[in-house]
Amino acid sequence: MSETNEIDLNKLHHIVLRETENDSIQEINPDFYRKLSDFIGDLKKQEFDGVENNIKKVIIDTATELTSLFINIRLEKISKSGNISFQNLLDEEKFILDAEEERRERAEMILSATINGKSKFLESISQNHKTKTVVVRFLQEVDELIGADLEKYGPFKIEDIATIPYENAQALITKNIATKVRWED
Known part of the structure; x- marks a missing residue:
């Protein structure tokens, strides 16, 4: 860990360069x-x-590109490695890996249920997924709607925030009527 507490463009470049020059995930702050x-x-x-x-815009663009490159290099190293060592991974990278592990577990669950004739289980997963709720912010006015869970939602005005079933949220998001609200929003 050669970098100090503060980051600047030169240090960021050095960290990214060091990561690209090594096959293993480098230890960083x-x-x-x-x-x-x-x-x-x-x-x-x-x-x-x-x-x-x-100049400020160029520095921001460069820092953004280096950041994207850095994350992608580290994630590629992780995906190519059969034996993932969590020792040098940062918490944010572990957060990404948790989602990957969850995806693999879900794929195995669907495969197992399918090849073992558990259609009721698959039906349950499907229904639960359709009706799980998502928080959205409305970009347009929307009249009352019937959710995938057969409950009534709305009406909604522009900028309203609501929790609605996933299937309905996806339909509204696809039509640019609403946008998903994420933690960082």
């Missing part, structure tokens, strides 16, 4: 992503005119 987020966030808050503003 555990709060790297938070420090990097602070660095980019602080840059975005600064206001400049003219050439200085153009």
Whole structure:
């Protein structure tokens, strides 16, 4: 862990370069992503005119590209490795891996139920998924609707936030009538 607590573009470049030059996942500061987020966030808050503003935009774009490259390199190393060592993974990367593990478990569950003739179990999974709720923010007005769970929802005005069944949410999101609300929104 050669980097100090503060991140700048030069240090970010050095960290990404070091990661690309090694086959294994490199050890870095555990709060790297938070420090990097602070660095980019602080840059975005600064206001400049003219050439200085153009330079700021280039720095932000470069930092964004390096960040994307860094995450993708580390995730690719993880996916190519048959034996994942959690030792040098950051908590944010473990969060991503949790979702991958959940995906694999779900795929195995569906495969097992299908080849073992458990159609009632598959029907239950399907129904539970259709009716699980999702939080959405409405981009257009919507009249009352009947949810996949046969409950009534709405009516909704622009910017209203509601919890509705997944199947209904997906239909509204696809038509750009609503957008999914995520934790970071």
